[in-house]
Amino acid sequence: SAVISQKPSRDICQRGTSLTIQCQVDSQVTMMFWYRQQPGQSLTLIATANQGSEATYESGFVIDKFPISRPNLTFSTLTVSNMSPEDSSIYLCSVDVGATGDYGYTFGSGTRLTVV
Amino acid sequence: QKEVEQNSGPLSVPEGAIASLNCTYSDRGSQSFFWYRQYSGKSPELIMFIYSNGDKEDGRFTAQLNKASQYVSLLIRDSQPSDSATYLCAVIIAGGGADGLTFGKGTHLIIQP
Numbered sequence: 001s002a003v004i005s006q007k008p009s010r011d012i013c014q015r016g017t018s019l020t021i022q023c024q025v026d027s028q029v030t031m032m033f034w035y036r037q038q039p040g041q042s043l044t045l046i047a048t049a050n051q052g053s054e055a056t057y058e059s060g061f062v063i064d065k066f067p068i069s070r071p072n073l074t075f076s077t078l079t080v081s082n083m084s085p086e087d088s089s090i091y092l093c094s095v096d097v098g099a100t101g102d103y104g105y106t107f108g109s110g111t112r113l114t115v116v
Numbered sequence: 117q118k119e120v121e122q123n124s125g126p127l128s129v130p131e132g133a134i135a136s137l138n139c140t141y142s143d144r145g146s147q148s149f150f151w152y153r154q155y156s157g158k159s160p161e162l163i164m165f166i167y168s169n170g171d172k173e174d175g176r177f178t179a180q181l182n183k184a185s186q187y188v189s190l191l192i193r194d195s196q197p198s199d200s201a202t203y204l205c206a207v208i209i210a211g212g213g214a215d216g217l218t219f220g221k222g223t224h225l226i227i228q229p
Contacts, residue, residue, distance in 0.1 A: 033217075040223050044219070045218065048215075102150060104162065105162060106162065110159045
């Protein structure tokens, strides 16, 4: 199965600043997914990143707040912009490494963000 | 609104017994269904997925899908203390965000030694 490296693993940031989270996969994948897990909550899909095109954002998430880059088939970044304490969450990237007809949605280890 | 519903628990089961976790979904267009296990402070781990009506078995785990009732469950046989975790149900909804997953809130399972 694929190995997903996500960094930073955690950070404490001042409100009004921005943080860029990196996700590196050890194999080429078409889609990369970014999720948010707020404290005590489940995962919510932020956006889907396809190499060579603009990311597709879910309802409630906008590009200005969560810009995403996808420069190649193994790497993506998510930026949390103009942060407020409400952005304190765990952010996770995910890829589907399943074979044809199979599914293997795997998650990175997550970035625990605290905004003060 | 497309929703995935789970009982948050905690669900307490004695060691060696069968743990039964349930999940309902609102969108009849949902195509594939996943169960993840998440330990505290860790990222979710895929246990198994199912997309056809009926049962699918993998070791001590059995997923059951009933699309007519919009219901999917996970059975854990011979429960072990190491199975204590939060179990997340997730679905792929047809026409959803390029095959991203929609998650339920999770069921906290406690296996009592």
